[in-house]
Amino acid sequence: MMLNMETLGSVSTLQSRRIILFPLPFQGHINPMLQLANILHTRGFKITIIHAEYNSPNPSNYPHLTFKPIKDHLSKVAHEYPTNRDGTYFVRYLNKSCVDTFTDCLAGLLAEPGEERVACVITDACFYVTQAVADDMKLPRIVLRTSSLGCNLAYEALPFYSKTGSFYLTKQDRFEESVPEYPLLKFKDIAKITINPQGMGDLATNMLNQMKASSGIIWNTFKELEESDLETLSRDIPVPSFTLGPFHKYFPASSSSLIEQDRTILSWLDKQPPKSVVYASFGSVAQINESEFQEVAHGLANIGLPFLWVVRPGMVVGSEWLESLPENFLERMGDRGRIVKWSPQQEVLAHPATGCFWTHNGWNSTLESICEGVPMICSPCLADQPINARYVSDVWKIGVLLEDGFERVGIKMAIKRVMMDKEGEEMRERVSSLKEKVNLSLAEGGSSCRSLNNLVDYISSF
Incomplete structure (x- = not known):
């Protein structure tokens, strides 16, 4: 509202x-x-x-x-x-x-x-x-x-200095355990914060x-x-x-964006069926390596749905922009997929064609998705993002957290859960309820x- x-x-x-x-x-x-x-x-x-x-x-x-x-x-x-x-x-x-x-x-x-x-x-x-x-x-x-x-509550509770606080863990056999001081989070979440x-x-x-x-x-x-x-x-x-x-x-x-937005994608969205598009954007800071980038590409390609993917210049370590895409990726995707350097995100999320938001879970992006009633796929990178992602997936239950990072099979399964399964319908109902509460x-x-x-x-x- x-x-x-x-x-x-x-x-x-x-x-x-x-x-x-x-x-x-x-x-x-x-x-x-x-x-x-x-x-x-x-x-x-x-x-x-x-x-x-x-x-x-x-x-x-x-x-x-x-x-x-x-x-x-x-x-x-x-x-x-x-x-x-x-x-x-x-x-x-x-x-x-x-x-x-x-x-x-x-x-x-x-x-x-x-x-x-x-x-x-x-x-x-x-x-x-x-x-x-x-x-x-x-x-x-x-x-x-x-x-x-x-x-803020997590930052107060987490044992940043303590060797028991997971930051000093060298073994991954405890990464799935909950952090005693803040049980919503797992040790593997804390390792991402800093x-x-x-x-x-x-x-x-x-x-x-x-x-x-x-x-x-x-x-x-x-x-x-x-x-x-x-x-x-x-x-x-x-x-x-x-x-x-x-x-x-x-x-x-x-927009107070520091990056120029590509507004041509709005006319492309106009041509897509309602709630059919996977919108993927990992924010203005996050970086991923070439292997992760290719897994994202395969995950988006394999699900068979239209997608809009924001790839910020410099987002892929060692690449200027799209050099690391799988061979002939753009040709194979044709008009089913669009890749842009930056998007008018609020308008994309509000568009009736957008079905889910694959996000890094920065707080601004998380709020924008809630405000438009769009369920999320969560790939947090650093700072507050792992905390926000746990709230999205485990507390508000309006999204799916990619627990194992960027891996094509897991990506396809997560998109299917949100976009095609009954579980996704329930997430959409919950986030739509939150949208109504925002307006009120x-x-x-x-x-x-x-x-x-x-x-x-x-x-x-x-």
């Missing part, structure tokens, strides 16, 4: 206050922060976004917002990214490299003559150093957590501690999806929490609508 922005703006008292936002410069973090900026702007706040140079947003796409770039020095280490798969390294680096430039920029904004008073700063939770900066400037800091509530347990432990500890020190937390989720986790988290982190998501549903399908939560009087009103009142009280 898309909200009427004119109505939304008219029911609130316009604020003569500024809010300063600071996103982490990665696609899955920039998108929800810009969506939040737009939501708050419709409620009358003036928005200034401090942003790193890396993955800089295009200000011309947001003429109603003010952008202030700062030096991030990430270019010194960005060249390591193709070989250094430790995501925590780059987040921890940014916390060190941006703190001085962020401090200077924020101080300058606060000192600007003739401008509205700044009500608060909203930063990505992963920018944990900003809490001390905000405290020094006596400015309330609210954090945006771009992952699920369940992910290749650097010490770094992950440092990041999680710093992030969680500074979330507890903040003035509040904004979540891109809705209460009905994670209600029990919200109750647990409210006890663990006793600061105000606002579940006003899914953010992208406040507006017509739009965003409607007047719904949980997300109330949470947004509470957030606006809270910020206005500073």
Whole structure:
């Protein structure tokens, strides 16, 4: 359900206050922060976004917002990214490299003559150093957590430093066992979260501690999806929490994508039967090797259904784009399969031809699939993705997890379960029910609508 922005703006008292936002410069973090900026702007706040140079947003796409770039020095280490798969390294680096430039920029904004008073700063939770900066400037800091509530609880519980926590396991004979501290997950899930347990432990500890020190937390989720986790988290982190998501549903399908979208696929989708297409996309960060890539290709080919496959340039290690496809793959598939570099994902998922979403389970993608009532096939890669995938498959039961990675027989079986079997019909019924709950939560009087009103009142009280 898309909200009427004119109505939304008219029911609130316009604020003569500024809010300063600071996103982490990665696609899955920039998108929800810009969506939040737009939501708050419709409620009358003036928005200034401090942003790193890396993955800089295009200000011309947001003429109603003010952008202030700062030096991030990430270019010194960005060249390591193709070989250094430790995501925590780059987040921890940014916390060190941006703190001085962020401090200077924020101080300058606060000192600007003739401008509205700044009500608060909203930063990505992963920018944990900003809490001390905000405290020094006596400015309330609210954090945006771009992952699920369940992910946050898992990060609190998992023994990142402990040799019993699976990170130090060398034998795979325990990989199918549940993790005692968080039984939803298996040891093999934990092994995917990070290749650097010490770094992950440092990041999680710093992030969680500074979330507890903040003035509040904004979540891109809705209460009905994670209600029990919200109750647990409210006890663990006793600061105000606002579940006003899914953010992208406040507006017509739009994009803050850093990669150009191929919109020609929408006319191809128009020609496909309802709920017949397998849509496969593994996000903006994940990489797979050549063997895995070929298994995906064979899995899609062998099921005999039409498919739309997003292959981001550089996604396959050692390849520019499609060089590693099986011989004559495109010719054999003909018009049954389409491969593109990037897609308008929200529109693809909303299209009546889309039957399932084969995803890496980044939180934005997971939410988008739920919002359109599309069941999932889960191939998580890193960070919060294995946690999200377990919720999809084992808690909400709206998808299938590829337990053994990319293997053509398992891929074919998973697609069949979701697209052809009675089990898939039941998944579709459950995810369709969640879609209805999303729409109710965003409607007047719904949980997300109330949470947004509470957030606006809270910020206005500073």
